[in-house]
Amino acid sequence: PNTASEADLLRLGLPKWTVKSILNYCAKGGIFRKKEDLKKIYTLDEEDYTRLEPYIMLSQTAAVEEAQRPVTYSGGNLTTAVPKLSVKGPLDINRASLEDWQRLPGIGEKRARQLVNFRESLGGFLSVEQVAETNGLPDSVFQKIKPMLTLNFPEVRKLNLNAASFDDLDKHPYISAKQARLIVAYRDQHGAFASVDDLLKIATFSDKKWLEKVRPYLDIR
Template identity: 45%
Template sequence: MRHFFEFFHFTATERKGFIVLCLGIALIQVSLFVHKHFRPQEEVSHHLYELQAERASYTKEEVFDDHSAPVFSGEKRVVSYFPFDPNTASLEEWRKLGLSDRKIQVILNYRNKGGKFYEKEDLKKIYSLSENDYRRLEPYIRIRHEEASERRTTGYNPSAPAAKKREALLVEINSADTSQLKRLKGIGTVLSARIVKFREALGGFFSVSQLKEVYGMPQETVDANAPFLTVDTILLRRIPVNEADEMRLSKHPYISRKQAQTIVNYRKQHGPFRSIEDLYEIKSFDPDFLRKIEPYLQF
């Protein structure tokens, strides 16, 4: 101990203080030891309560209302995606698409009162449908041309020259050439050429709203021309996902080189893809990405 004090150059006062501190610490340790081993043990009583099932259960609506992926109490609903017309889809088809009975009833009531969907965006008018629901259903909405044509002619005076001219501008954007596109309001030589170029890269449009993705295309121009545009999805050119190599997949505007590589590698490890559901097994893929590319894949 003397060498310890000399090493740190403790004064006589500092040495006394250090000794008192050590004794205090030792006393505290002894007191804790005595208290732990000699204090009376308290008996802790336990009561078991059974939670009644009816209090713990939730209704289906409470569990998945306003969520894009419906979940029931104790189970998960399998959602199936397929092309559908919101003007004719049955209750069972809406259920397969993942909508709750309450949301479906609102849609059916709207239709029963004479309401119709002329464009995909019209589905947003259903107040009970969330934005997430619309985003996941939008790629699969197919409006019959008769309904779209009815809207385009409704509200226009056939005797007015301007109205007649606008009615003549019904353009199917998957087959129109640049001369037809230039007849639309706000579409000139540059934009019409970009539309055709982007359409060829995509393999065709499945929605009028995709025109907003064309470089330099003002949103207002698309909105103004939307009532005069149609989309024939039969003309879509699809990629054979089980045959295409990384290069071919990555040429699509919606698929990056890394995503194409992931698809090819997963296919090599697990075998051919049977449906879009197999691609959902790739955890690195965002569901929005898969819903966006599904119309362009052939299984």
């Protein structure tokens, strides 16, 4: 994927928008060091990744870099040390791996995992400020790392209001369990949503600020 052309990727049966995302990622200096890095592309669905995974070929450069990283001895186990970021450029919050986050000051493995988990449950960041919403991230740490963050790929996974289950909706950080139940109940009673704005027809959904916040993560496909 690091050297594939647009034609190569299209021949693999990938949608045009996914191909564009991969090419944009590489054009901005992104490198796929291991197969799983392709999952950073939010427009690549799990089915396509599973289909292509056996055929993904990467150079040995990444493996060499990994082997050369220092190790530390902790609790009876050898672990690979994650060097703190020598800032060569801002960290793209929608592409950063667990290891990338740990290179930022004040971010250890636990906080890095919280950041990645929040991004995954959210479906992707649309602004740097959303990073501050991560559970367990002190504002002092966010303010310290904020100048080191950027968003080159404001792409998100969307929930289909007409197909998402209660569990799918409830997992989203911006949708409470009560709201998820009401959405499913309304859909069962009234049929498919014609637009995201139809959420305001649900009796307790009168908060337009909430709707504008969650709207980018919803559609009615």
